[in-house]
Amino acid sequence: MSEPLHPGVYIVGAGPGDPELLTLKAHRMLSQADVVLYADSLIPQQLLDAVKPGAEVIQTASKTLEEILPILIDRVRSRRQSVVRLQSGDPSLYSAVHEQIQALSAAEIPFEVIPGIGAFQAAAARLQVELTVPELVQTIILTRISGRTSVPATEDLASLAAHQASLCLYLSAHHVEAAQAKLLAHYPPDTCVAICFRLGWPDEQLWVVSLDRMAAVTRSQRLERTTLYLVSPALNPALTKGARSRLYHPDRAHLFRPASVAVEAEMSAKNRLFEQKT
Template sequence: MVYFVGAGSGAADLITVRGQKLLTEADVIIYAGSLVNPEHLEIAKPGCEIHDSASMTLEEVIEVMKRAEGEGKMTVRLHTGDPSIYGAIREQMDLLDEGGIYYDVVPGVSSAFGAAAALKAEYTLPDVSQTVIITRMAGRTPVPEKEEISLLAAHQATMVIFLSTGLLEPLRERLLAGGYQKDTPAAIVYKATWPDEKVFRGTVDTLPQMAKENGITKTALILVGDFLGDSYERSKLYDPAFTHEFREASKTES
């Protein structure tokens, strides 16, 4: 049996209870060494076989899984954040399907949500944005043409931009071309929820400057949108003048 487990956004105690339990039971752990907090490995049982996938190919990872399966061992494939976001798990699952190996997926806390917590922000503010776009800039790995940053920026929704810290100059230009104003609020969150987390606030125009002045070149998220501003409408759910399934609107006194 193979379990794909989301390790969470950084802090060791942000892994799910289920994921933590599986780590204590695993016979083999394959973890993304360049990103996953090594504290997770401290709870592995004695004799657990541990592999750092940072230097491994897909085929090498699958070979370890197949060998463990043949020996009747349980494997945990430990991914950073939530494995469904830039986790490259589909290609692993397809090869396991071909080999007739059963697997399960345990979700985790994405750094997208760790960053919101660091900012003490809400992505979906009434009358500001009800949509969150999770994306990245095209770099050595391309993105589909229809998902070019300026096209997504045209929606003026909340944007959470991964894997783009080293591309902030072109990112700024694409955001502006898409319709964001220079003074649109923006932030950089470095290593969200890790002990050395850092938060920098500014605007779309100052994104490259913020990163340069603070030496941020990787392992950071870019957050863009008016959800970082001060104006929003109150939620209808808790508005005393709003009726819904569980509460009648309060009557105003004459």
């Protein structure tokens, strides 16, 4: 049996929404915590099924950070309780966790961060694609367009689009026309874009369209929140056909597969091909 949680705050990544995408550690934290605070607008109710009976569950969608922090500090300092702060997705990305960590550190409240599955990972899995295809695209960019939270000038979307990498665009549906225009400055108009709405939720929806239709589809479906755009040549089957990594190639030798084995495998493949032709 696992050791009970110590008094402190556990910042837990809930993943994109599917309860089965919780990590084992996240599930254990939820099942043992005395108190759970979660953003009810971003996290499905089903994720709370693991919470133990009698635990205090607090919704935070309508609360400010100044209202949330005193709860965290009080439950740990005064009541000696374990508190899970359940964050959507992964805490390292667009989670407003930075200011929570600073405040907890300043108050000398012990805390731990537990990672979660990111929406871009769930999107790639749902689309059955790899975002880093050999000799086609080897870089993934996670970003957003400027809105209420401005983006540094050095990270303007148009400059990032110049790399033509696999680009995962968060928090940008409200400004989709501007985003599309910046992307079109460098990506071809027929570049595939996956529009992913409420990934992992029961009402999840996905559309794969050309970049020049990204804004039109977004508006026709009335998408404004919980929407991720995945822009990548890796989404185009015509571009990825036949691509292969060297990792498991028969002519590649490494520590766990000596050269003799690799060469023998290559010769066997050539012999089989010769026999088929003759």
